[in-house]
Amino acid sequence: MSLLSSFYPNALMVVGASADPTKRGFQSIRSLLRDGFAGDIYPVNPRLNELLGLTCYASIEEVPANPELALVCTPAASLLDVIQSCGLKGVKTSIVLASGFAEAGEEGQALQSKAVALAKRFNMRLVGPNTSGVFNTHAKMNLVGFTHLTAGPLGILSQSGNMALSLVTEGSTQLHSGFSSYVGIGNAADLDFHEYLDYFASDKGTGALITYMEGLTDGQAFLKAARSFTANKPLVLYKSGKSESGQRSAKSHTGALAGSYQVAKGVMRQAGVVLVDQPDHLLPVAEALATQPLPAGRRVAVLADGGGHATIAADELDALGLPLAELSASTQAALKALLPKGAAVSNPIDVAGGTDSNPMNFAHCIELLLADPSVDQLLLVGLFGGYALRFDASLAEAEVNTATAIAKLAKASGKPVLVHSLFALNKPAPLQELVEEGTPVYASIETACASLKALVDYAEYRKRISDDDWLTGRGEPSLRVERLVQKVRAEGRTALLEPEAKQLVSAFEVALPEQHWLTHSKELDSLPDELLAQPLAMKVVSQDILHKSDAGGVLLNKQGLNALKAGWQKLYANALHFAPEARLDGVLLSPMADPKGTEVILGVTYDKQYGHLLMFGLGGIFVEVLKDVVFRSLPLARSDAWDMLAGIQAVKVLEGVRGQPPVDKGALVELLLKISALVTAHPEIAELDLNPVRCFRDGYAVLDARMVLFSAAANKSPQQDKRPKQPQAALVH
Template identity: 75%
Template structure:
């Protein structure tokens, strides 16, 4: 709330005001006066008594009253002293423009920390340092110096000043609805991305937020703030640093870590963030989300005045997973009555010249399409808005009336209407009227279709219920798991043996195939007929061998006592040849999985930015070759789990292909939720791999499990683990599996 009041200030100071028109200390004062800022402006410079008609003060303490906001234009080295003076004056927030802090090396990092300590001592919040500034059009406060700003619903949050300038310039050159506030994040020494999300969520002037992100220092806080934000408003984000070279550039630019783009894509989708793949889609997508009602589904109708644009639009819809709406017979009959004989009236609808002499036919056709219950969104493509320019000036009035009617029809239907026009960059009056009435206009079909997809995706996110969707690891199950993990810790180990990993999963009721752990080859002779009369898999049990196959620690299809004895001997020889120091703790026997199925991988890892992440994808050999996996942050909701199954590129494989039966998706979802509950209850688990999990028409077979604990137990031990520590029964360790 202090940030909200600071960016709607009753008074502000420009510390380091200047008479030089090339300096920010001059430009900011000029912009405030030009735009009609209603609050008090206090320029501060000991060498000036007047600046642009304003009284100039020699120092901060000379300023009358108590300004909420300070724009600091002085060099980096002066910042600690300036912040102290701001604190003594009661300033709430300081915007620090100077560079030369953490982004510049160790000395700059030390200066940044010193400045932050002063700010925290006096209760001053910092925007920056190394920020391009802030504007708030609704408060007529432009502290960046951008020109051609007009008030509207789009907020901008950016780690790059040039990206913000690019967005503002794009907006001034094209038809758009206007901006609310902009904040340049800079080094985020104090206030970070997540803090600003809370500001934009509370700001009544912001309807949707456009964000440019390079890296995060606190990914968990960002995700929590993003969930709060997207529950109220759309957040459209472009994440740079997709490649290794891009990640290096991001680190040198802001001092932040970019992290894995694949991970970022998954966790941001989970938080309801609309992640665009192209930076030039930021504004088009945000325009739609800020101005249009949310659709009921993904069914799109296309209304075109040319077959080429109609086909291009249909291809773009299909590429992004949207659906061409199936028009009702009533709608098609109505279109036939309006259009020439050669018109296409299914979908896409091609008016075939039916609007060339009467643009109002667009509105009549749009009315039929918007009223069709099978249509969720309407896209108009072609040259609307340019009829008077293309054909004859006498069509201008009809086009302007058509624009008014289109906007009214969309409001009445409460369905999104987006318009693509060849003449968008020419900004003719009919297209200006559409934008003024809340209908987005696009110069490119791809951008328009990206906006349609964003509307459908965000609507689905808002519609899905997440109440009571989380499985939690409570009670006796978690206590049993904690006893097991504490026993492993007491033996000085961080890697669970596979039998222990199986037992751990069993405490959370994960169904497991039968298995037998033998510690010496002599125990083979004690096996009964059940084990000797079926083909078995034999796997080495060793705290030192994490990848059994690579070390020769797996033998398959062993039938009978003699084969088992030979297999044991061969595994011992191969493993010790591969790892001479490996400690062998027996063999795990399990019946060969005879039922065919689709193999998937489920894994958990701990990410430095986002915390524990759950991974799902095709397993077995495919995980290394295709890398077709998706990530979500824990805890996982049921909706998240279903979304993961649909999110891999090979999702159709789960439906059954080439004679394979479809997999039991419900069972997979339950497995994902149980793994999530286990790790959330026991955050000391740093890595968990279930690969492969063979999925069948009913249920699944878990063929291998691996669990690693964090190196340091302190701070990561679960509550149940702490409770279980010291229990007498732990002295005996983990019981053998039989």
């Protein structure tokens, strides 16, 4: 990973160095010198001999070394020359600040493409163009011009320079543990999200990564890199552009529901990313993830020095699904012995004045709470840190000692401990001590609770992937499927008929109810008596009628030969009334399914960013009105399938409500995995809806299936769609 060496360079060039203190070509060099950057700095500017005590070179060629990294501050027009010179000089990575490229229109786009192609010839990578730059506090290399940076574990990867500035400013006005590296991806003409993820993954200085993302060009590469990243380090992401409704002219439910944010939520969760709904949560959530161990469970102990804050914390935790720990009798007794009579010793704990004159009692309480096996995480809320401000200045020393003790207890326990203080923004000494010793401090209870939830989410992810079978949702191509696809394509079609779609999924061992596809009504006469004795569902089969119900193409509960013959006539008449030119391919008969059961929908769609997606939801009003569905990218691991079932809002419906039996979740998970295997093995499937699937106490019945293939002409495997924007990393480095 050569970005790692480029961002910890032994030497760097500043192309377009400047004597103007408002220019980056000056600011960056000033920062490097002030911060004590250990490598060599080579300013380049033909009009300067010296800058801030450094020799200035008239051209890149004249630089008497081969720096690995170049900061390019010159305007867009100069870029091709600069790249040529840098390339010849052996520069591995250039950070290009100038704007005027793809973001500025066609001409800029053309220049950008040329620049990328040229850099590629030299095996040189580009950051940007149109980036606000890069910093790496651990290398004392600040090429952005942000001030008041503290070195620490938090990385920032951002598609907006202003958002990075927001985060850095937020850090500087609040207590926080400090930043490691920042990369502004700018236009991402060359290096893109996933490659920066690899950098942050390998950077020992980064404990957790904050990412601000507007859009992605290669979602699948991102997900792959994210999965690999989050297997070791937490990744906190805010995705803007939520309100862009993914406007598609798709015919299927699945396609229509694949609005970008709902999809992003699903696939990011699947990749272990902690997606936050508010940008305000990025920094505080990352603080917790970077500094705290992963909790073994969800149960939280809340310690407070007043009822108000305790109640608010309990409310917030309840809303987030984090239960209050049920303390053991011995813990409660020990707390009782420690605290005044009025104290509440069942969780949440209210010390009731028991710390007012003796803050160290907080540490004693925390020691007891962390030792209780029922406690997975601890949250202290209230006034701690401000006792000297609020009560008596003489408490200052005791409070700092308490902070030291708390941080030590937290570390020793291996459990997450977060502190809320209403004095957090005053940054008093005890709170500074806490943060320095690795215990994060929050000004907002709501944010602290959201951070506890993120710790739980990430811990649960790490736990479930540790023993997951990643291969379950992959499949081998099936000859039966391939033949059917060939047949359909040979007929010039992309949409499969219902019986074809069902045959196709059955090749992957999806259990289907008995069905009989008759192409002529005469065939009714030779149906077995057994079948004629049952009430049957009749559906017209026609490649020209996609939504059979709308066309009067479905009849239910038809029993006996006469009823079936009359039904056939009716179906054909309805179909021809609905679509006079329709080609009719017969009728599909199947015994009526048990009417008791919960209907769900499974759908597959192909997303330009993330590839094949699988959607799951409850049928009917839940999917059509409430849009209560979840998405995952394919292939699916077994735990992903379980996570999908648990992810719908109305999850309780799966347990059986209003007299319905509970759903056979095990069978449903298998079905999701089989569809995943099918589509992974046969990426020529563009859309697939099993809708509805009626679920019973045991098993399920696929009542309808729709499937559309990519046209053979377009591509056999849609992955080839993607523009091969980036050279393979392996080739370059």
